[in-house]
Amino acid sequence: MNIKILSRNSHLYSTQRLIEAAKKRGHHVEVMDPLKCDLVIEKRKPSIFYKGKVITDTDAVIPRIGASVTFYGTAVVRQFEMMGVFTTTESQALVRSRDKLRSLQVLSRARLGLPKTVFTNYSKDVGEVIKHVGGAPLIIKLLEGTQGLGVVLAETKNAAESVIEAFNGLQARVIVQEFIKEAGGADIRALIVDGHVVGAMKRQGKEGEFRSNLHRGGTASVIELTDDEENAAIKAAKSMGLGVAGVDMLQSSRGPLILEVNSSPGLEGIEAATGKDIAKSIIRYIERNV
Structure with a gap:
């Protein structure tokens, strides 16, 4: 098969x-920078030009679209779909997953457990917002933040009010989300491929850090999911269409x-923690569908 990987950096x-x-x-396999693709849209013959050459005979694409290029990257994925090419991440699912608020609404509709969350249109009644999530401590997240950036733990009501008012300004x-104290600064990342958990790790934030992202200095170890955790992870990916x-x-x-629910999950941390060949699982997913 001819497989294209949509990635801005072939060395990642x-x-x-x-x-x-x-x-x-x-x-x-060929790596293509989605930002260097030109999309030609016409009746019955959508096409893509890359570095001046028309792209033909593509069986599948693997989108590795960064958050900063979601708009154009999604357009490229959509163009491949219009050309009848299989994609491991559909364009609509990619758009849905990048909108944090929409994602939470989709997950809520699927009756999945979520931290209590409040979103307002720059409400001046900050005290009421804090009250809705059960008071401080609480988590404040920028809608556009990634890899733990733009996430703040407000430990007191005054701190929460100051941060929310600053962002509103x-x-x-x-x-704004409730703080889950019993999680102890740790979370679980489950990697789903084609409706199955192919790897899972527990990420623990470094001492004094409530964020467990590996990019923030967290550590990862293999974990065996409970039935509830496995079912929730599979249902979450399915509800997002990923x-x-x-x-x-x-x-x-x-x-x-x-x-x-991340539509372009990194493989380095989870492959190192679990010792599993996650990349092979993704290629086999393509083989089953093309």
Whole structure:
């Protein structure tokens, strides 16, 4: 098969692993920078030009679209779909997953456990917002934040009011969430491929850090999910329409709580923690569908 990986950096670990896994299974693979694709839209003959050459004979694409290029990257994925090419992440699912508020609404509709969350249109009644999530401590997240950036733990009511008012003053949209103390600064990342958990790890924030992101200095270890956690992760990916997804969860006294569903999950941390060949699972997913 001819497989295209949509990635801005061919040297990234995840991109390299996907190239390696595809070649091992006898496929031809090429990395394309989605921002260098020109889309030609016409009746019955949508096409893509890359570096001046028309793209033909593509069987599948693996989108590795960064958050900063979601708009154009999604347009490229959509164009491949119009050309009848299989994609491991559909364009609509990609758009849905990048909108944190919409994602939470979709997950809520699927009756999945979530931390209590409040979103307002720059409400001046900050005290009421804090009250809705059960008071301080609480978490404040920028809607556009990634990899733990734009996430604040407000430990007191005064601190929460100050931070929310500051973001409101900057017209930066935020969501306010309850703080799950029993999670102890840790979360779970489950990697879903084609409706199955192919790997899971527990990420623990460094001492004094409530964010567990590996990019923020957190550590990862392999974990065996409970039935509830596995079912929640699979259901979350399915509700978002994602064939490949990283589902982040908190362990709480009321069961697993979904934090986020990532449409371009990194492979380095989870492959290192679990020792599993996640890239191979993604290539096999393509083989089953093309």
